[in-house]
Amino acid sequence: MARFRVYALKSSEVIALDLQADLVELLPTRVMAPLYPVTTMTWAFSRLNPRFVIDGQTYSLATQRMSAVDQRDIGREVVNLSSRSDEITAALDFLFQGF
Structure with missing residues (x-):
């Protein structure tokens, strides 16, 4: 698993972004936040909920819905969002620091 990569979760149709630093990869879990189609997420704060186009959608x-996911439940890599790392980190800062 790698930070800023999006993975399909084996237990559902959800895709999730890995937020955890790679330095702590020995843990059996990864901290991830789900990504939802904008059509199903009726509200969003631009700084808290950045948008990404993945496979044309x-x-x-959903930064505020992050949680620990067992590595056994993480499936295939969907896309690498490392190029958007500053925006993702800003969303985490906004959630925890308020700025």
Whole structure:
């Protein structure tokens, strides 16, 4: 698993973004936040819920719904969002620091 990569979860139709630093990869879990199609996420804060186009569909990152996911439940890699790392980190800062 790698930070800023989006993975399909084996137990559902949800895709999730890995937020955990790679330095702590020995843990059996990864901290991830789900991505939902913008059509199903009726509200969003632009700084908290950045949007990404993945396979032609626009998704919103539900930063406030992050949780630990057992590595056994993480499936295939969908896309690498490392190029958007500053925006993702800003969403985490907004959630925890308020700015």
